[in-house]
Amino acid sequence: MTDSNFPDEPGLILDRLFENLPGLAYWCEPEPPWERMVLKGQVEVLTGYSAAAFTQGDVTYGSLVIDGDRDSLERKIRASVDARRRFTETYRIRTRSGDIKHVMERGTPIVTDGTVQALEGIAVDITERKAYERRLERQNDLFAYTQQMAAVGGWELDPDTGDLRWTDQVNRIHGLPLDASPSIEAAIDFYHPEDRLVIRRAIDAAIREGTSFDHELRIVTQHGEQRWVRAKGVPQLMDGEVVRLRGAVQDITDRREREQSIRDEQAFTKSVFEALPDLLYAFDTDGTFTRWNDHFRRATGYTDEEIAAMEPLEFIAEQDRGRVRADIERVFDTGETTTVDAHLKTKAGELVPYEFTGAPMVNKRGTPAELIGIGRDVSRRMERQRRFEAVFNNTYQFTGLLDTDGTVIEANGAGFSFADSDWQSIIGARLWETIEFSDAADREAVRRGFERAKSGNSYRDELRVQGADGEAVIDFSIRPITDDDGTVVLLVSEGRDITAFKDRERLLQVLHRLLRHNIRNDLAVIRGYVDTLKETVPNGEQAAYADHIDAAARNLLTTSEKAKEMVNLILHSPGETNRLDVGDLVETVSERIRARYPEASIDVSVEAPAAAACTERIGVAIEQLIENGIEHNSASAPHVAVRVVERAEEVRIEIADNGPGISADEWSMVDEEVRDEPSQLRHGNGIGLLLARWTVDELGGTLQCSTEDGMGSVVTIRLPTA
Template sequence: MSTSTPIRVLHVDDEPEFGDMVAEFLEREDAQLDVTSVTSAAAGIERLDGAQFDCVVSDYDMPDQNGLQFFESVRDSHPDLPFILFTGKGSEDVASDAISAGVDDYLQKQGGTGQYTLLAHRITNAVAQYRSKQEIEASQERLSLFFEQSPLGALEWTESFDVARMNEKAEEILGFTEEELVGSSWRRLIPESEQDGVAELFAEMLTESKAYDIEQETLTSDGERIRCEWHHRVVRDELGDVITIFSKFQNVSQRVQREKELAEERAFTEQALDTLEDVFYVVETDGTLTRWNERLGAVTGHSDVTLDGKDIRTLFAEDDHDRISGAIEEAIETGTATVEARLLTAASEEVSYELTGKRLTDPHGEFVGIVGIGRDLSERKERKAEIQFARDLLDQTERIADVGGWEIETATDEVFWTENLFDMLGVDYGQAPPLGEALDVYLEEDRQRVANAIETAVAAAESFDVEARFERHDGELRWFRIQGKPVLQDGEVVRLRGAVQDITDHKQREKQLEQFASIVSHDLRNPLNVAEGRLELAREECDSEHLPSVAQAHERMRDLIADLLELARGDERVSAMELVDLGELAGQCWNAVETGDATLVNEAETHFHADQSQLRQLLENLIRNAVEHGGDDVTITIGDQPDGFYVADDGQGIPPEDREQVFEPGYSTSTEGTGFGLSIIRQITEAHGWTVSLDTSTDGGIRFDVTGVA
């Protein structure tokens, strides 16, 4: 044996002197041997019960019990203890009986000292085998304990890699019972597509003395593929022979899935950071740059290789280095810090940036660095200036147009007024009052009209346009036009937005126009009526060739008066708004106008809100104009366009140099027209908030486009 562990030997022989001599020679032969001698089997049993021995050497022929009887007694209490029969009685029967009884070795006493060398060798060999067997049994016991108590699944394999046994955890993971799997090949647990690689691994395991750790797709009893982490081991004895093969494993499918999800989330985060218009960065406590987004490279002009591990301070103007260092220290101590500094580009240009950094910790709360965002202040300042410019422009526009803006939150009835609306009202509130108080600014007799319009707009999600009077603190009475439009969210009105326009001057002009219309209607029509009556009397008394011309002049005067009255109506002409079918109304207008042999192509299908009576007059005027200027056989087309409609003909058209004049009052190329028809058309469109324009049609005639139709 190569070990220096003492070998305790119990030598039993009824001759004391011979026993002492054997002990002396054995201990001389091998220093490991420690021999204790007794003279009887009974004394030997007593010594075995009281002390630990590694081997028993016994004589055969003894008075009380012979060597084989003593062997049987030893086996009762020490079944595996090596036993060598060393006897002077050398018969074949004794040797045969000894071997049959299970004695580990048999040696006959001989003359000379060489027999002690042989005996020492037999003892050490027997003890070596005994101890090896003990170690294997202990190892098997530990392996069995490991199998039963292991938190992982465990399989023991035969040398052909069939399942020899498995623990409960393995049954739980794989879904097989031990009875179902024992005796099965490893191939039952591995998908066919991966079996070649596993076969190579198992073949290598039988020739190599090392551990194998792999992740492997594994089949469960119901055919599900799970990802398992396997740890394969081959246990060998001192001679290198295989004692056993076993594998530990655990289901890591969830971990693999989590790792995949984390990788996807990491990739998504990287992409999201790269889409930022701001600079993203992570630095260590010493300012070393460890992570950044593409924006930093784009702004500075540095490559990722240049930025990697760079001191972030060197990316800024030298005068700002101390401020950057101070911000890093502040973020470490307080958790956050903000600093303004000039970022240097690769071309040595300076860009003002605001850096905000926060203390970055791992899941255990340990500090790992500073994460932050850098925002281009030059762009922010430009945007701020643009916003301020837009606000100033809106404010100036409101004041020039004498318009104020407002907004109502429908859920809370909170009201917002623009500054110019405060000025228009002549009030000095700190902020706009709630809706109930805001309506109180209007005269009591007009107040309900505004409230009803707001209530209807919220309920029906429709715009509104009403007029109401307001009395300033100085007693001046002003007229306001209040327009509102709903803002929808998920189909619900969440707020109303609109404008208030001071139309007091407009109302005064309307009053003047009413007075003018009254004069036209009374002071001009009465003399005309008298003239027409006198004409009739003249026709009864005589037949003059001049009388038809007089009648024609009277009729022209009546048309002029009618058109002047229409012009005098101004914006007042639009009143009740309703949903109009343009195609249907166009057909009705065609039938109401004397069109002769003219042809209508009605392609209109759109619907929109308008004052139907005024829209009717607009269409009739356009149809009449086309017939008068395009000829009796003119073709007139009425159709839709994206934000309105058009009326076109294939007549002679109007020269481009004359198109600016056609909408002016009194302009006409016909001796029969009043020259007010197209002026009335423009007035009707403007009263609706629309726009009318003139162009050449595809057939070379006139095309009137009405746009801005809601």
């Protein structure tokens, strides 16, 4: 080679060196943003920008550095400048085309007179090297992972000397230290007693006959843990003689446990498969059944051989096959789970209502390969539904089911009839929009009541609405239905036409006013005239007539008072029951009667504090029974004994008198008046017993009477304890 082969100037040599550099060389300012003042080499190849673009300020090199790497690079450069030493850093840049490249930069501060004047260095593209390192790292990880997962170790046995050599992994499998060197006998002793003879015979046969072996056996490790291993041995022959045995030991415990788990799971699945009370089946995309449980065979009446030769739609009633076919196609086409109601057709031709649910079982490619189905006999459910609908739609009370936004989602026939509306006009509308209120205030009351029920509280009110037959008064309520967590999920609205009841209530109020004022006043006038008549007529027959008139007036006055009390009982509910001290109430009532009947004696005995679950209205019954024992008493000295006791979760109030007693016929007529249709041919003489009976019944108690000739009557009130 002559001198003509070399460039004329050393600078050209350096330029060619830079051009062959897989990156760039730079000289730049030592402070941020470290603008490159001189760039050489394959600048455009590395960055996608020309060297002129950097020197002219169109782009800065620092802007190419990925955000996540920029801070680290800047810290490294600052530390280098401060320490006046070389730095090396790898980072990533984003090229003009958007590609990400890995760069290794090595730079040095240029120091003059103790001051850093500039930085110079090179930036080399190491993207391929990084990719290689990642591949190598993945391969190393995979190799290490494979060794760990395989759990395989090697061994070698010299049959002449009996020397046994193990690899570290075999020691790990046996739970031994890595430097352990057991003998062949010690190695065999690790095997389970039931498997020890198998491995011994296999080794002996390999040595004597040169046969290989491969067994899956159990060992007991140094720590007493039982594990499964695959023991494999291959004899090495020389001149027809076995000179050594080489083999491997692999820990297969996990595999054996998985296999046992799979067997257990398969057995469990099979038992569940057969124990299900539903039809369970599977068929492929060709409609060929691949499995079914015993219940499928029993329900359809076909044999296993017949089922295997049939198609799914052959088990479906003809009128339902179109819908079932569409659902099957949707399972295979879209992978959806579908449910359809259809009739199962048995071998005997019986059609049974079923609910069929189908879900896809996908293959390795992720596409549906089979349909797994469950068929549930819904005959009983449909029968219950028919019974429910029969009750729901055959009641005089109109009922609706509401969503939590007030939308009516179901209503019974009574509601449609009352509103003279059809299904389309009510279902899907807000509750307050389906009712024609007589007063706008009632509409707002229902809306407020709905919000109250939605919050978990019941609402009830009387409303005036326009029904099919004109204006009506309804007893209206809204009640919440909650789930197990107490969240309101639905609401039930109920309405009952009480127009006739309200009309009767108004008539009773008129009767109550007549009894309270008109009749009472007229009887008082009669008694006043009787008193005047007594003063003007001489004693004799006319005076006796006057006494009879006065007695009748008094009796009518008493009867009107009791009738007024009965009307009051009908018009006003007793209210909520609470804890009532019966003894105190009996004392109060008795004291009031003593003032009215001073000629009679009333004794009260309370054995112990007796608290009943009732209201003070029970005092009406007590008062009527004590008065009855006095008013209908023919004894010269009327006497009533009242005894209060608490026994066996009930409070008993016993009222005994010394009069003639209540006849069985009279008491049966009270029963007849209260419980049965009263007879037109006979009726009781007094209203007091009837009033007492109604009061006790209304409060949830019972009333009994016992009479002995000449001994008076004992009437017993029984009330539940509080």
